[in-house]
Amino acid sequence: MYRNLYIGLILLLILACRKxxxxxxxxxxxxxIPYEIVDDGTFSRILLKGRIVSTSTPAGNISDHGFLWSTxxxxxxxxxxxxxxxxxxxxxxxxxxxxDTVRQVLSQAQTYYFCAYAIGTETKRVLKGAVDSITLNIxxxxxxxxxxxxxxxxxxxxxxxxIWKRNGIALQAGTLTMRVATKQDFIDAKSIxxxxxxxxTTFRDSLVNLNLNTTYYTQLYFNTPEGEYSGEVxxxxxxxxxxxxxxxxxxxxxxxxxxxxxxxxxxGGYESAVSLSTNRAIYRFTPDAAIxxxxxxxxDDLAPYETFAYGIASPFAGGIYFGLGLYEHFSNNTFSxxxxxxxxxxxxxGGNAVPALEKAVVFRHEDKLYFGTGCKYRDDGTCExxxxxxxxxxxxxxxxxxxxxxxxxxxxxxxKFGIGRDGAVVFELDGMIYVGGGDxxxxxxxxxxxxxxxxxxxxxxxxxxxxxxxxxxxxDAVAISAGDRAFYGxxxxxxIIGGYPTDWWEFNPNAANGEEWTQRERFxxxxxxxxxxxxxNDLGIVTTGRSIGPAETGGGIKTQLLGDTWLYFPPxx
Numbered sequence: 001m002y003r004n005l006y007i008g009l010i011l012l013l014i015l016a017c018r019k020x021x022x023x024x025x026x027x028x029x030x031x032x033i034p035y036e037i038v039d040d041g042t043f044s045r046i047l048l049k050g051r052i053v054s055t056s057t058p059a060g061n062i063s064d065h066g067f068l069w070s071t072x073x074x075x076x077x078x079x080x081x082x083x084x085x086x087x088x089x090x091x092x093x094x095x096x097x098x099x100d101t102v103r104q105v106l107s108q109a110q111t112y113y114f115c116a117y118a119i120g121t122e123t124k125r126v127l128k129g130a131v132d133s134i135t136l137n138i139x140x141x142x143x144x145x146x147x148x149x150x151x152x153x154x155x156x157x158x159x160x161x162x163i164w165k166r167n168g169i170a171l172q173a174g175t176l177t178m179r180v181a182t183k184q185d186f187i188d189a190k191s192i193x194x195x196x197x198x199x200x201t202t203f204r205d206s207l208v209n210l211n212l213n214t215t216y217y218t219q220l221y222f223n224t225p226e227g228e229y230s231g232e233v234x235x236x237x238x239x240x241x242x243x244x245x246x247x248x249x250x251x252x253x254x255x256x257x258x259x260x261x262x263x264x265x266x267x268g269g270y271e272s273a274v275s276l277s278t279n280r281a282i283y284r285f286t287p288d289a290a291i292x293x294x295x296x297x298x299x300d301d302l303a304p305y306e307t308f309a310y311g312i313a314s315p316f317a318g319g320i321y322f323g324l325g326l327y328e329h330f331s332n333n334t335f336s337x338x339x340x341x342x343x344x345x346x347x348x349x350g351g352n353a354v355p356a357l358e359k360a361v362v363f364r365h366e367d368k369l370y371f372g373t374g375c376k377y378r379d380d381g382t383c384e385x386x387x388x389x390x391x392x393x394x395x396x397x398x399x400x401x402x403x404x405x406x407x408x409x410x411x412x413x414x415x416k417f418g419i420g421r422d423g424a425v426v427f428e429l430d431g432m433i434y435v436g437g438g439d440x441x442x443x444x445x446x447x448x449x450x451x452x453x454x455x456x457x458x459x460x461x462x463x464x465x466x467x468x469x470x471x472x473x474x475x476d477a478v479a480i481s482a483g484d485r486a487f488y489g490x491x492x493x494x495x496i497i498g499g500y501p502t503d504w505w506e507f508n509p510n511a512a513n514g515e516e517w518t519q520r521e522r523f524x525x526x527x528x529x530x531x532x533x534x535x536x537n538d539l540g541i542v543t544t545g546r547s548i549g550p551a552e553t554g555g556g557i558k559t560q561l562l563g564d565t566w567l568y569f570p571p572x573x
Contacts, residue, residue, distance in 0.1 A: 256322060430483070489505055
């Protein structure tokens with residue numbers, strides 16, 4: 001009996017001690033309360049809130065409490081709390097069951113996870129509340145609206161800032177700034193400041209004087225005392241385009257030009273649309289290392305009877321052959337020769353075996369010079385368009401000229417191809433010569449032909465149809481040869497309003513996508529006809545020409561002579 005009594009007393013003592021221990025530890029719980037946005041106008045600050053869920057927990061029973069904060073959700077479920085993940089508020093003082101602290105959300109588009117926690121003093125037990133999260137979804141974006149040559153119109157948008165505005169307190173998020181760079185790491189970035197951010201905003205701006213054939217990166221950001229907030233990186237490609245450089249020495253139209261050595265030459269042309277006085281000077285353009293600062297320089301004067309307009313010129317036989325065209329009101333059927341290496345002009349007899357032509361085309365193939373099309377003058381002074389061609393062979397004392405095959409004449413559908421024309425263009429692709437465009441008795445042309453050179457002194461060669469230009473047919477346009485590509489545009493067309501197209505096209509018969517013609521960046525200058533164009537040092541050059549403009553007096557319009565010079569940067573292959 002006593003033995004059972006002792007056992008009962010022992011059990012009572014054990015239960016009493018256990019009850020005392022349970023009462024001493026006083027179990028508690030921790031809750032995470034939804035965060036609040038701080039109402040002081042400061043951007044991205046939030047109030048984290050927690051609660052000790054127990055009404056009888058002595059203050060000394062919680063050695064630490066606060067919040068866990070991490071960008072990695074798994075960190076919040078570790079049994080041991082890393083010190084760097086804690087926002088510790090120290091031992092629980094017991095004066096309030098709720099506790100809170102302010103935290104700055106530092107990274108855009110980054111999700112932050114957090115929860116309240118408390119650690120028991122005796123048990124070292126860690127209790128955690130439910131996990132909550134916040135993501136700073138401020139959208140900062142740059143969109144391309146339109147590109148005009150080296151200018152890019154953009155739309156800048158900053159959204160979701162207004163969620164940080166409370167109780168009418170003005171938001172102060174820092175100055176909105178944009179980085180612009182040609183490298184994705186922004187190592188070469190320049191910064192453009194806009195204004196102090198106060199709320200969501202959308203506005204438009206422009207990036208100007210951009211480099212052509214270049215990829216640009218942009219990124220919006222703003223700074224606060226706590227750190228920098230940045231948007232996504234936006235990428236834009238600026239392709240082919242134009243840069244205006246030093247104007248020509250004179251405003252001319254109907255001039256002619258040629259490449260010789262590493263320089264572009266221009267000569268002849270009309271100096272006045274009223275008196276039709278012709279230009280005697282020869283000018284030269286030689287690109288320097290900073291090609292956009294290169295200038296035209298005066299070389300020499302032509303003899304009075306050699307000044308002409310609407311003639312032709314081509315490098316040939318150690319110089320530049322030039323001739324044909326109009327001398328003031330008189331037609332010309334001779335050639336002369338410029339020797340640029342001596343900076344002077346010499347007369348070279350060209351003979352009279354060719355009729356007087358204006359607005360013809362000229363090209364060189366092997367050791368021969370070929371010219372044709374244009375407006376051919378009759379004995380009575382009238383002019384008719386022609387499709388004829390001639391071959392010029394350099395002689396010791398006198399050059400020889402013979403007729404060869406002209407453009408073919410045949411009918412196809414509603415169009416008549418191959419008819420005579422003036423104001424046509426010529427270009428060379430991989431050793432093949434193409435002639436097309438121009439004006440005819442039936443109006444502007446858009447057909448092009450490929451030249452099959454003569455194989456012997458008695459062979460006259462031939463022409464074969466090559467392509468139809470898909471844009472508005474035109475005449476007095478320009479074309480440049482760039483290896484296996486050609487570029488064509490400007491001129492005059494009665495198929496568009498205003499008459500002066502500024503479109504610019506690439507022709508590539510071997511294009512990978514099968515599209516021979518591709519429209520490129522539009523010419524940003526004044527639309528014009530009778531300009532001069534070259535291809536030199538992998539760049540196109542377009543200069544002079546004529547257009548129409550307002551008359552100084554009496555209203556109406558007048559012929560406008562042009563002297564501006566533009567560089568064209570072709571698209572990279």
